[in-house]
Amino acid sequence: MxxxxxxxxxxxxxxxxxxxxxxxxxxxxxxxxxxxxxxxxxxxxxxxxxxxxxxxxxxxxxxxxxxxxxxxxxxxxxxxxxxxxxxxxxxxxxxxxxxxxxxxxxxxxxxxxxxxxxxxxxxxxxxxxxxxxxxxxxxxxxxxxxxxxxxxxxxxxxxxxxxxxxxxxxxxxxxxxxxxxxxxxxxxxxxxxxxxxxxxxxxxxxxxxxxxxxxxxxxxxEALPVGNAIKIPHFDFSITEAQRKALKDDTAIKTFSGVQQASIAFAAPLVGIDPSKEAYKARVASLILGAGGFGSRILENVRVKAGLAYSAYISFDMGRVLSLAIGGMNTDLGDNATKAINLVKQTVQNFVDKGVSEQELDDAKKFLIGSEPLRNETIEQRLSKKYMAYFNDLPLDQSKLDLEKVKTLTLPEINDFIKKHVELKNLVFALVKAPSQPKKAN
Incomplete structure (x- = not known):
């Protein structure tokens, strides 16, 4: 030794x-x-x-x-x-x-x-x-x-x-x-x-x-110079009231020729989350709202039930540089883009106001616990997790610690967390679509 x-x-x-x-x-x-x-x-x-x-x-x-x-x-x-x-x-x-x-x-x-x-x-x-x-x-x-x-x-x-x-x-x-x-x-x-x-x-x-x-x-x-360290910046999702009023229904719009289907990106601020204490709650909430694919609120409401989009998701990005909820979807070039945007707003508002059900929580916990081995299969995956934990000033085994907390997460705890983050309702959308065609004269 x-x-x-x-x-x-x-x-x-x-x-x-x-x-x-x-x-x-x-x-x-x-x-x-x-x-x-x-x-x-x-x-x-x-x-x-x-x-x-x-x-x-x-x-x-x-x-x-x-x-x-x-x-x-x-x-x-x-x-x-x-x-x-x-x-x-x-x-x-x-x-x-x-x-x-x-x-x-x-x-x-x-x-x-x-x-x-x-x-x-x-x-x-x-x-x-x-x-x-x-x-x-x-x-x-x-x-x-x-x-x-x-x-x-x-x-x-x-x-x-x-x-x-x-x-x-x-x-x-x-x-x-x-x-x-x-x-x-x-x-x-x-x-x-x-x-x-x-x-x-x-x-x-x-x-x-x-x-x-x-x-x-x-x-x-040893061939490299010592150089100087640098501070990593943090950027807040921020939009002023004047900027929001300049948008049409909270949506920035840009047109491109050649567009075959509308592309929509959207985001909302995510404020006051302590990654060392609450990241696991955010992960569960994100999975239920829109990061979990089929079965998640956004995809079920927008695609499966309403048939307004080909794909739709939202996930939470929490870290040293950014903290926000970010998502996207694709629709046809008709009125479905506007309808899909409105339905996403309604879905997020309902999610924040009412929280999730016991069944949704149980399904999310089973998925996260059951799929964890797949997220740790390769050395590169495990190294990446450790590096991101270090980058965000967290223990290297933070993902393991979070998974243990997921196992004991209760319905009141997750719903208290969700209802606290009313800023999720402040969604902003970006819509890329084809130019409007001039109406033909009768």
Missing amino acids: KQILAFFIFLGVMMAGDIKYLEVKGVKIPVISEMDKNVSFGVIGLHFNGGGVVFDKDLPISNASAFLLSRGTKALGNIDFNKALDAKAVDLEIGTGRTTLVYSLKFLKQYEDFSINMLGDLLKDPNLTKNALSDTISYMLANLASSKSDFDYQASLLLNEVAFKGTPLAKDSLGTKENIEKLNLKDIKHYLDTNVVLSRLVITAGGDLDDKTLAHLKKIL
């Missing part, structure tokens, strides 16, 4: 509860792990806070940087770098979320050293070349053009413009044609130099990994 502790101290690995800390250049980097010697692969994630789309300013720099990083290193170039990965079945993907830039690595155990070395090469020597930039701009312009015919995406974008006006969330993270064409290597390098730093890093690691893996990670991470 003393030898193991001595080795960890030598590596600069410290324990604090369920989280390890890998010390590099004096920075204590959190390491969230899910080790399993029964598998023959490893997964590693490098999560850099500050690299997400909410920190973009004039240019869609986070998405551009993530795509450019997929073009390999300057030394090998795009084709040779990715050929080398493919030859050993190594997956190395780069992505961005609302607040983070993430390097995701998955490899067979026998190629662990090779895989981590390739990750290290990408960290040190990204392909900051004119050719890679040209590929990035072409890809982003194509992606932007494709989004114009993704009408569910356009409805979500319109909703964000209304609900988060004046914040980064109101902007299209894909950018515009004008600012995509302004992307340049200098700004991308500045983005990487600012965000790919030790002070903003959280590591996730799972599978057949061990102390040698951490030693190897420490070695490649």
